[in-house]
Amino acid sequence: xxxxxxxxxxxxxxxxxxxxxxNPAIIIPSLAxxxxxxxxxxxxxxxxxxxPGFSFKGGYTAFQFxxxxxxxxxxxxxxxxYRIAEDYESGFARRLLIAAPHSAGILLGFVLAGLxxxxxxxxxxxxxxxVAGMNVLGSPLEILAMWLLAANVxxxxxxxxxxxxxxxxxxxxxxxxxMPVFILLFLAPVYVPLALLTGWLKLAATYNPVTxxxxxxxxxISGEESKALLAxxxxxxxxxxxxxxxxRQFHRAHRSVA
Amino acid sequence: xxxxxxxxxxxIVRLFGGGIRAVDGVDLSVAPGEIYGFLxxxxxxxxxxxxxxxxxxxxxxxRATVAGFDVAKQGPQVRTxxxxxxxxxALDSFLTxxxxxxxxxxxxxxxxxERRTRGAELLERVGLSDAxxxxxxxxxxxxxxxLDLALALLHxxxxxxxDEPTTGLDPQSRSALWAEVERLSREDGVTVFLxxxxxxxxxxxxxxxxxxxxxxxxxxxxxxELKAGIGQVSLEATPVNPNDRERLAATxxxxxxxAAASPKSVAVRLAAGAAQLADVVRALDADxxxxxxxxxxxxxxxxxxxxxxxxxxxxxxxDKEPAS
Numbered sequence: 001x002x003x004x005x006x007x008x009x010x011x012x013x014x015x016x017x018x019x020x021x022x023n024p025a026i027i028i029p030s031l032a033x034x035x036x037x038x039x040x041x042x043x044x045x046x047x048x049x050x051x052p053g054f055s056f057k058g059g060y061t062a063f064q065f066x067x068x069x070x071x072x073x074x075x076x077x078x079x080x081x082y083r084i085a086e087d088y089e090s091g092f093a094r095r096l097l098i099a100a101p102h103s104a105g106i107l108l109g110f111v112l113a114g115l116x117x118x119x120x121x122x123x124x125x126x127x128x129x130x131v132a133g134m135n136v137l138g139s140p141l142e143i144l145a146m147w148l149l150a151a152n153v154x155x156x157x158x159x160x161x162x163x164x165x166x167x168x169x170x171x172x173x174x175x176x177x178x179m180p181v182f183i184l185l186f187l188a189p190v191y192v193p194l195a196l197l198t199g200w201l202k203l204a205a206t207y208n209p210v211t212x213x214x215x216x217x218x219x220x221i222s223g224e225e226s227k228a229l230l231a232x233x234x235x236x237x238x239x240x241x242x243x244x245x246x247x248r249q250f251h252r253a254h255r256s257v258a
Numbered sequence: 259x260x261x262x263x264x265x266x267x268x269x270i271v272r273l274f275g276g277g278i279r280a281v282d283g284v285d286l287s288v289a290p291g292e293i294y295g296f297l298x299x300x301x302x303x304x305x306x307x308x309x310x311x312x313x314x315x316x317x318x319x320x321r322a323t324v325a326g327f328d329v330a331k332q333g334p335q336v337r338t339x340x341x342x343x344x345x346x347x348a349l350d351s352f353l354t355x356x357x358x359x360x361x362x363x364x365x366x367x368x369x370x371x372e373r374r375t376r377g378a379e380l381l382e383r384v385g386l387s388d389a390x391x392x393x394x395x396x397x398x399x400x401x402x403x404x405l406d407l408a409l410a411l412l413h414x415x416x417x418x419x420x421d422e423p424t425t426g427l428d429p430q431s432r433s434a435l436w437a438e439v440e441r442l443s444r445e446d447g448v449t450v451f452l453x454x455x456x457x458x459x460x461x462x463x464x465x466x467x468x469x470x471x472x473x474x475x476x477x478x479x480x481x482x483e484l485k486a487g488i489g490q491v492s493l494e495a496t497p498v499n500p501n502d503r504e505r506l507a508a509t510x511x512x513x514x515x516x517a518a519a520s521p522k523s524v525a526v527r528l529a530a531g532a533a534q535l536a537d538v539v540r541a542l543d544a545d546x547x548x549x550x551x552x553x554x555x556x557x558x559x560x561x562x563x564x565x566x567x568x569x570x571x572x573x574x575x576x577d578k579e580p581a582s
Contacts, residue, residue, distance in 0.1 A: 001334075004367050011364025019352045022393075091348035095409070098312050098342050099365035101334040254314065 005105035012109025030075040034068040058222035066217045073150035074157040076118030081161025088169035114158035142220040152235035159242035166249040209234040263416035270320035280306040282473035293450040295464030303473040304453035341415030347406035351395030366413035380408040400431035457559045476566040485557040490527040492517045498548040
């Protein structure tokens with residue numbers, strides 16, 4: 001069963017990557033959004049770094065980059081999951097479901113494809129940020145941890161969208177795929193540290209799991225101490241929760257296939 | 259083929275929202291290596307039946323086994339032995355024919371070498387070798403259907419499901435596909451479950467035919483048996499003068515029971531068969547009824563459908579009404 005699942009997931013991964021290579025427009029949205037944010041906020045809001053109470057060793061570009069990097073991870077997952085809904089609309093999902101003896105491989109394949117797309121866009125983003133002069137004070141191990149943490153965000157968002165795709169089997173649900181992810185991302189300390197937020201936004205950010213993920217990754221990139229364990233716990237927990245959601249929706253839609 | 263690759267269906271039911279019984283208590287049995295034609299109009303329940311048999315849709319009631327595996331409880335085992343080409347070939351327009359073969363082979367767990375050799379062999383068999391490196395977005399409808407069939411055969415399935423495989427194909431592509439399906443059954447022993455709304459397709463290709471209407475199996479047998487059940491040849495005549503239609507009906511009524519005919523014509527089932535044709539012509543002459551057209555019809559599967567349901571299966575004949 002394991003080899004069959006792996007074979008299915010690799011086949012799905014290969015297909016998504018072929019699509020991406022042949023049609024680069026597929027990855028443009030998941031790259032364009034974070035790039036616009038990086039250019040707009042890291043440049044336009046750099047004066048925020050002078051605000052009293054803002055003390056980030058890496059500088060404002062690195063501070064903002066961590067958010068943009070996390071956003072890239074989330075978008076990689078969303079746009080990959082979106083393809084599942086497209087496959088349902090076109091009927092291609094049936095081909096996958098009939099051919100794959102163990103359907104878990106299909107979901108795993110899309111998760112791997114989401115990770116591959118994140119890896120690709122993340123590398124481009126890193127390249128642009130480094131060329132733009134971003135300070136990286138963290139060790140290679142800390143940067144690896146940063147990638148791993150973001151990868152969990154990618155997995156969670158792919159699974160969230162996959163669950164929606166299984167349930168509604170239509171791309172019409174597209175805006176609902178993105179909206180909760182947007183809300184979670186923007187109810188975190190995006191532009192300033194948590195300590196500088198006030199009112200309801202501070203309250204929301206305090207309990208938002210993305211806050212801990214951003215804080216840990218900002219600690220990694222600047223080489224500062226961070227609550228890495230909490231962040232990894234939350235990120236893995238979020239991915240596990242989304243896996244349950246996706247699998248439940250899959251079983252609901254395809255009781256006899258699962 | 260060593261394994262029993264037949265299909266057994268017992269009292270299968272599929273309910274949809276609003277209490278719609280898309281498939282309503284169907285029993286059927288398909289022998290290993292047999293081509294079974296599942297015939298019915300749009301919305302009769304053909305595709306729902308196929309979706310249940312290929313494990314994409316769980317039955318609401320009843321039981322079905324494919325190659326001995328229960329479709330509701332042994333989905334993975336069923337999927338390893340079946341191939342399926344469903345309505346409207348679902349292909350990825352960005353992928354080439356070769357890449358589709360590679361994907362399909364990967365889904366079935368074939369090695370890279372197997373994917374390559376078997377893929378090339380099948381693409382050649384369906385006449386797509388030259389187009390194998392092109393994106394399928396540029397394929398014609400017939401090419402897509404042929405690729406879909408090749409994909410369904412990649413892992414050497416013992417049971418093949420074809421859901422309206424020739425819809426929209428030109429006559430040449432249709433004949434080529436029929437030939438390949440027949441070869442698969444006769445030479446490779448593949449069991450074929452074929453849904454179609456084309457009478458000719460079921461007649462030419464199927465060893466046995468099941469006719470479904472409103473989710474129920476209304477007739478089953480070999481095409482010859484089913485048509486023999488109707489028995490009589492029918493004669494259809496069109497008067498030169500439309501006002502003669504009633505007189506024509508009265509004359510023809512002497513030779514048999516009224517049958518379905520187009521609005522301008524009159525038809526009867528000849529009680530004593532085609533031998534009565536000369537008598538009919540003499541009677542028309544004696545009654546001074548001029549006819550523009552006179553045709554003898556052998557019983558068709560449409561007649562079987564008409565007899566069982568009171569309706570015609572063929573779209574162009576839906577307007578037919580029994581002669582008065």
